[in-house]
Amino acid sequence: MVHLKTEKMLARKDKHVGWITFNNPARHNAVSLEMWQGLADIANDFAHDDDIRVVVVNGAGDKAFVSGADISEFAQQRNSAEATQRYDAVAQEGTQALKNLNKPTLAMIDGYCIGGGVAVALNCDIRIAADHSRFAVPAAKLGLGYEYDGVRKLVDVVGPSFAKEIFFTARQFSAPEALSMGLINRMVPKVELLAYVQHYAETIAANAPMTVASIKTIVGELVKDESFRNVALCDQLVAECFNSADFTEGRTAFMEKRKPLFVGR
Secondary structure, three states: OOOOOOOOEEEEEEOOEEEEEEOOHHHOOOEOHHHHHHHHHHHHHHHOOOOOOEEEEEEOOOOEEEOOEOHHHHHHHOOOHHHHHHHHHHHHHHHHHHHOOOOOEEEEEOOEEEOHHHHHHHOOOEEEEEOOOEEEOOHHHHOOOOOHHHHHHHHHHHOHHHHHHHHHHOOOEEHHHHHHOOOOOEEEOHHHHHHHHHHHHHHHHOOOHHHHHHHHHHHHHHOOOHHHOOHHHHHHHHHHHHOOHHHHHHHHHHHOOOOOOOOOO
16 A cells, blocks of 8 residues: 555556556646655655556546646746745656656556646656547747756657657647657557556566566666666676576476466566
8 A cells, every 4th residue: 555645646556567547637637746746655665566567657537647737836836946946856756756667667648648748658668548649748838948858758759850849839749640759659549548558567567577677777778878878787687687586487488388477586
């Protein structure tokens, strides 16, 4: 059980799959300050739970994944440079906890994915969206500045030209457009979304956790500037996989023509 200070974030554990739900459907799951903190709390809990092998992030209801930050609280929470700095630090703590989670993360996008919603989705490893979903980063309509790390993450996923188009126009893009630019990995009919994501998560959870975790780390190192890459860490993780009980189980199961039962060590 994850103890949270807000009911607007929900955490659920289903065997090896952890679920993080933005639970503010009345406001299309707009994220308040307490929700950003809740995101960090859940992500950190799941990171230290060995039973959790995959994490799915979704939004309550069927109208939105996350529609952005809750602008209604900006007058109180971001009414000065100091207050804005505090707010941004909490929000960054939430997204960084999700980004740094040492397990695969899937964004299940059902509806609007706007502003901060795109930031949340980009900090997940895989994005799967219903075919009616809509995507936008409307910073230019609000006069907001967008920090380097957020822009770089979008560029890393869709490339510089599409990133400029998304920011310059501030318009909403359809799910097929998002798929074509690489913003999402998969697009499925709305009625199939939950079952599809559940199956995807269970498929990943059935694989060797150490191998999956090592790939997440190695890919993370590959996308860094070369001078910051920790190649020694990557080599160490590969060696640990080959020295693991799961490697013995994997090759034994292959020879015995059965499904392996991995334990994560």
